[in-house]
Amino acid sequence: MSSDASPAPAKTPVTLREVAASAGVSVATASKALNGQGRMTAETRARIRETAQRLGFRPNSLAQSLLRRRSFTVGLLTNDTYGRFSLPLMSGVSDALVDAGVSVFLCNVEDDTRLAQLHVEAMLDKRVDGIIATGKRIDRHLPVDLANLRIPVIYAFTQPDPGAIAFVSDDAGGARLAVEHFCRLGKKRIAHVSGPSGFAVVHARAQAYRDVLIERGLPVIEPLLGAWSEAWGHEAVGKLFGAKAGREGAPDAVFCGNDQIARGVIDALRERGIGVPDDVGVIGFDNWEIVAEATRPPLSSVDMNLAALGREAGLALLSLVGGKPAEPGIRKLPCRLVVRQSCGRPPGG
């Protein structure tokens, strides 16, 4: 706020030498005073500390890092350009690390191998203590090989290398939450509309959908697979609620593979005069709040708890950096169902 906030060229940081000169003591005495060592009067120590504070002196963490061989930084690599998945995950990582004094480099490598290699090289040059690799889908590698780095790597929400430690959301468990919720609401004909068949999560969620219906003795409607888009949600409504289907055989609930499909499904149902949630309940996946809350009615959705996932990944990395070994393998963390209005009310509720 001060008018002194001038955009002057870079000043060099205050040195210990300047602190010492200003306080009228030797550099050695200044160093000891600030490190709480050496013999001197309490007044001298207090005066040196006050001088250092006034001048804005900071003990040089680069020099300290050199001694400890740790930089107290970790790299977060992602190819999720929109940040829908990476930003909540990063907030969890930062949350886990901030109290340990560790900062995070976020590098967006897009799908560009050269750029990814460049960023990894830069991270290694800066001697990051470890790397967390994350992405936009859990069945694809980032466009760079992170095996055989001499620092620990944790994978979160991206395809890990064999033998690595990875954290992913429990997609099958998340799908179960949605379908079981419909069952509890008394829905009898539950459909599933999801994304492209090339995605592993599409099959994991569809299988969980089938499993729950079979367990409950309810009819399984063959899942409709398409795109991760509103337009596909519209189109799927045409298939499920078309002229041939008639209202008799039509679903009374639709579990969607993401929130954009669910948004398209709800808009298309409204345009056909079918009420949500009274005629048909709808649940999405991702709990992308900015979409879920703008949907009419607001969309119930499965949340992958990505901040919690990021937090676990951050703590695991800290532990490895600290020298504690950990079992390799993929840890699946639970999802949760966020109930808004689109799924319907309990019978008599």
Added chain:
Amino acid sequence: MSSDASPAPAKTPVTLREVAASAGVSVATASKALNGQGRMTAETRARIRETAQRLGFRPNSLAQSLLRRRSFTVGLLTNDTYGRFSLPLMSGVSDALVDAGVSVFLCNVEDDTRLAQLHVEAMLDKRVDGIIATGKRIDRHLPVDLANLRIPVIYAFTQPDPGAIAFVSDDAGGARLAVEHFCRLGKKRIAHVSGPSGFAVVHARAQAYRDVLIERGLPVIEPLLGAWSEAWGHEAVGKLFGAKAGREGAPDAVFCGNDQIARGVIDALRERGIGVPDDVGVIGFDNWEIVAEATRPPLSSVDMNLAALGREAGLALLSLVGGKPAEPGIRKLPCRLVVRQSCGRPPGG
């Protein structure tokens, strides 16, 4: 991909000593070989370099930074939790810096002063060469005082301190692009629906809207200010196209303050049987692709060119870090209009 990608605890980096031992030379010789100095046979030099490469030795950039008093890192502070504005901006910053070997710390400080202070302290401890401050609106400060730091600070898409260097989008210019485009399409009654009156950009855009209409001799409809939401877009259509208005006095174009409002306007018009773009053209602001492309029809929108803005901010910071002075002040960078289908076709086009 190798099964050797074990999640072993942190290994210490390869030292110059290990390289020297493995190559069978002294540490001093190894150092000279890798720095391209000293006298030795080409074979010896090549052998030492090959050894260093095989062992994965990296010259210690921390030590180099200490000598040069530069860390080749900059911090990017933001309070834009969803990353809608910060991520494109950051990709521009990274783009400007990557060739200079500079990496970026992204820190999301939310609206939490304590967290912001913690992150700034961490950046200073790590001796970042400079800071770029960015946010989610250009008329609010981040929740931390960045004046009087001893390193350069550049503001981008957030309220700067007086006397600082800042980059913002030219909101009035962006609004002009939209309204002038409607004029060229022959629209005669152009309305404006925007966000809350507490935002400076709302007034800048509304004023530009008025200015263009007055210049063209077209009627000014008092701008409707509300929320940055789809729901407000719906509500505004009720006001503009309500029973009282009649189709005679109703607008033939609506310029919206953001894409979510525009999405609500288009959905509400469709539900009233009013065709977009044939009856009414609609243009949004932000060019948030994931919304603009899902709108039916796809939404034309003003793009603030945030990646270009980030790139300019990154280059300006590099220049300050390199010791070149720069004039303080606010630089406004131009927007561009991305034409999709919602705004309409030229007459006879």
